[in-house]
Amino acid sequence: MRSHVDLVADLGEGFGSWSMGDDAALLEVVSSANIACGFHAGDPRIMDRTVADCVARGVNIGAHPSFPDLVGFGRRTVDATAEEVRTDVTYQLGALQAFARAHGTRVSHLAPHGRLGNLVAVREDYARAVVDAVERVDPDLIVLAQDG
Template identity: 75%
Template sequence: MSRKVDLVADLGEGFGPWRMGDDAQLLDILTSANIACGFHAGDPQIMDETVRACVERGVGIGAHPSFPDLQGFGRRDMGLTADEVRTDVLYQFGALHAIAAFHGVPVTHIAPHGRLGNLVAVREDYADVVASAARRLDPELIVLAQDGKLADAARAAGLRVGIVGIADRAYEDDGTLVPRSEPGAVIHDGEEIRRRTVRMVVDGVIESRNGTLIPVACDTVLVHGDTTGAVVLAQQIRVGLEEAGVEIAPLTDWLE
């Protein structure tokens, strides 16, 4: 049986008349979507449009909650308490859930965005409240996360976890991401990204920015929709994985 992996991108990341990325073309390549829920990007109309487009293509729908940081695109630490993180996640999930329910589909996964996504990997208090919220919202939810505190807390809560491999970001030796504020944090060379992604999925390793080979589990490959040339990059990644014998399929089809 061939190796299987999900291909996901962050979508719906616009606001009002402003749009980021080419969601329509990306959705023809992906198997899952992390949809912005209004706190770092997105609004009711954009969420509705994005969910409808996912339904038309059979793409899995996930909530992409963040810190309440519209101006900073969710990439700043807001200094929130764990309880504030919990209520903010519930609020954002609820908004997307209502729109998905209107279209007759479930929200199948949850994937914290930006700085929140970074912190739930290392802060036990944040990880615990996000996992607890997810478990109470829907015990069938899949939690997308890097290896770390959130993945551990979600498993302890009895939830399925999809470990995220990030195609266009540099890694530290400890498996965390290089902060975006540092040079080289985002990789732009398409061929390098394709090579790294295939190695990550097939061999379970990735080269850190210091040249160290580190083990990386990968159930879903994340392509950032706001990356320049994201559509071409996503297509290159998909072709590279399929040529390596990897089957691209939604997590709900195979993740145990």
């Protein structure tokens, strides 16, 4: 029997001139990346560069959507309806997909970030909203979630 471990890290988690983490070092060891999609971190230039870096190293690209919370890095609870979660996830996934297409690749998975990820594990309406967004945009995506 052959085993495979997909090592994943969260990347592209800066915005403007502010950066967080050593993405270049992580890209040397990971096989997949969860890329911030602009709501907790990431901006168009960072997303574009991170996707390009992943493509250059053969790293799978995943969307890392969150609540709209730059100040709290997506870790604060946002009083959002399930419909708002669905549309926010759709928007963020679509943005990353556009960069992936521009670089000749595709998004392979989606992993909710921070507080959204915590709540998806315990709120069925949020979990359904995330799955609904993925099914509407690309039903072939893998959805990663916390146990709950």
